[in-house]
Amino acid sequence: MFVYGASVLINVLLEQISTKVLAVFLAVLIIVRVLQVLREAFFLPPGPWGLPILGSLLSLKGDLHLHFRDLTYKYGSLISTRLGTQLIVVLSDYKMIRDAFRKEEFTGRPTTEFTNILGGYGVINTAGKLWKDQRRFLHDGLRHFGMSYLGSRKAQMENRIMKEVEEFLCVLKARKDRPIDLNPVLAVSISNVICDVLMSVRFSHNDKRFIRFMDLIDEGFKLFGSLQAALFIPFLKYLPGHNSTREKISKNRAEMGEFLQETIDEHRKTFDPSHLRDLLDTYLYEIQKANEEGTGHHLFEGKDHDRQMQQIMGDMFSAGMETIKSSLQWAVLFMLHNPEVMKSIQEEMDQVIGRQRLPKLEDLAYLPVTESTILEVLRISSIVPMGTTHSPTRDVKLNGFHLPQHAQVVPLLHAVHMDPTLWDEPDKFNPSRFINAEGKVQKPEYFLPFGVGRRMCLGEILARMELFLFFSSLLHSFNISVPEGETLPSLKGIAGVTITPNAFKVSLKPRPMEWENAATTIRPAGSH
Numbered sequence: 001m002f003v004y005g006a007s008v009l010i011n012v013l014l015e016q017i018s019t020k021v022l023a024v025f026l027a028v029l030i031i032v033r034v035l036q037v038l039r040e041a042f043f044l045p046p047g048p049w050g051l052p053i054l055g056s057l058l059s060l061k062g063d064l065h066l067h068f069r070d071l072t073y074k075y076g077s078l079i080s081t082r083l084g085t086q087l088i089v090v091l092s093d094y095k096m097i098r099d100a101f102r103k104e105e106f107t108g109r110p111t112t113e114f115t116n117i118l119g120g121y122g123v124i125n126t127a128g129k130l131w132k133d134q135r136r137f138l139h140d141g142l143r144h145f146g147m148s149y150l151g152s153r154k155a156q157m158e159n160r161i162m163k164e165v166e167e168f169l170c171v172l173k174a175r176k177d178r179p180i181d182l183n184p185v186l187a188v189s190i191s192n193v194i195c196d197v198l199m200s201v202r203f204s205h206n207d208k209r210f211i212r213f214m215d216l217i218d219e220g221f222k223l224f225g226s227l228q229a230a231l232f233i234p235f236l237k238y239l240p241g242h243n244s245t246r247e248k249i250s251k252n253r254a255e256m257g258e259f260l261q262e263t264i265d266e267h268r269k270t271f272d273p274s275h276l277r278d279l280l281d282t283y284l285y286e287i288q289k290a291n292e293e294g295t296g297h298h299l300f301e302g303k304d305h306d307r308q309m310q311q312i313m314g315d316m317f318s319a320g321m322e323t324i325k326s327s328l329q330w331a332v333l334f335m336l337h338n339p340e341v342m343k344s345i346q347e348e349m350d351q352v353i354g355r356q357r358l359p360k361l362e363d364l365a366y367l368p369v370t371e372s373t374i375l376e377v378l379r380i381s382s383i384v385p386m387g388t389t390h391s392p393t394r395d396v397k398l399n400g401f402h403l404p405q406h407a408q409v410v411p412l413l414h415a416v417h418m419d420p421t422l423w424d425e426p427d428k429f430n431p432s433r434f435i436n437a438e439g440k441v442q443k444p445e446y447f448l449p450f451g452v453g454r455r456m457c458l459g460e461i462l463a464r465m466e467l468f469l470f471f472s473s474l475l476h477s478f479n480i481s482v483p484e485g486e487t488l489p490s491l492k493g494i495a496g497v498t499i500t501p502n503a504f505k506v507s508l509k510p511r512p513m514e515w516e517n518a519a520t521t522i523r524p525a526g527s528h
């Protein structure tokens, strides 16, 4: 009895103690966690706290880059906020962005569900050694095929681009006077430039294969958009709709992969190491070399060779196509809004180039009005308004604040380009802001359309070549205006991965070349 009583007592005591111990233990845990959060928050840059889990997601209205810009008005140029469970740090001071992105620690990428699907392949969504090696390799490869300001190879790239420019102009001429949406025509032409450099693939306008290819890309972008919410609130992925999005993405990726794999197989069959045709051949060469040296399994950090080539082609295409196409559409749209600028570009070209030929890269130095207009389009449209998201590779300090390793760091390029302390009346389209007192084009150091630092755009030189050759040739060949009876299209863009203008049509009036005038006068009447 006593023994029993004692054991009950002990049990009760133990139970009480253990509940107490447990309670104390839990309390300590909670306090430690709260202190951690507080400590982290204390050392984080200022910003709105928002609700737990949802973060500031509920207060999100409209475009994310505008939301972030509004926060900078309130909290300054370095802010932190939470979207869902993700910690976002936004930098909007160009010096801060430049100084941070120069450092190795800021070259990481966040791990998200999207990067999980990609499986660590490619270049854009990789980090560490694979990223570094691939970036250097691509940089050298693109240079080899003419992405360079200097040297004989530049002419090679110029020829590739001009082939597409000429075909582009041909398609437009064939439209005669009917109003036209330039978007689908540009899509083929710009895709051809990048696909030619990447894998010697060209599509004809109205090509079925191309239409499918573009559909896959567009679908990919849209699906990526609907995945975005889940990037910020991870538990959303357990909702039913999400599964099918994820599956569609995987399916989309697989079909894209198949298309690219066919091209890779094709290249393998016809590969000749003494004559490298394109970037894909330089990859095959690298793989062959590594295999011969017995280091093939170390290449790409041990990742599957074919899948890496597929993802590189996909990465370069998605980085190098939409961006150029949107920029050119913005350029045309700003010409509709500023016909006097278009006129002065045309006059400049008529004077410097004449009416016997299309513009060439070497003319650029003598066309300040044309060049400054392209720069102004890049500034005011900031087509990549938030650059790309970086992630510190370890806990780092920035301006006295502490950024944990998992943070998503956003360079708010849009805010830099719209900063009234840097630019006079930033909302105004004014190309002459890029022209100095001597009449020469000058780019201020806070002009960052291609980002800055170790992960800045890999395709800047190619982009500049394409923008100049397409834009100047278009204006040299046509007067562009709003179709009769239609209103001036809006300058409000659609924000996705890039900002694109809403669809619009233009009316094109040919500005005949001298040879075309000659041809019409020489041709005997009734010859056709």
Ligand code: HEM
Binding pocket: 101, 123, 124, 125, 135, 315, 316, 319, 320, 321, 323, 324, 327, 383, 384, 387, 388, 389, 411, 449, 450, 451, 452, 453, 454, 455, 456, 457, 458, 459, 460, 462, 463
């Ligand atoms: C008007 C055209 C373009 C603009 C405005 C643009 C802008 C940018 C920006 C802002 C970044 C991110 C920089 C950062 O977050 O640090 C970027 C990255 C990148 N761009 Fe471009 N880009 C353009 C065209 C191109 C072209 C034509 C190519 C390919 C040939 C290309 C390839 C890339 C790649 C591969 C990256 C990722 C680099 C990395 O992750 O290390 N871009 N671009």
Ligand SMILES: *[C@@H]1O[C@H](CO)[C@@H](O)[C@H](O)[C@H]1NC(C)=O
Binding pocket: 240, 243, 247
């Ligand atoms: C989600 O997809 C996986 C396969 O990817 C499947 O096994 C699972 O049953 C799906 N869940 C729902 C809720 O549809």
Ligand SMILES: *[C@@H]1O[C@H](CO)[C@@H](O)[C@H](O)[C@H]1NC(C)=O
Binding pocket: 343, 479, 509, 510, 511, 512
């Ligand atoms: C193009 O527009 C300018 C005015 O901006 C005009 O003087 C010129 O005649 C037009 N050319 C053609 C071919 O319509």
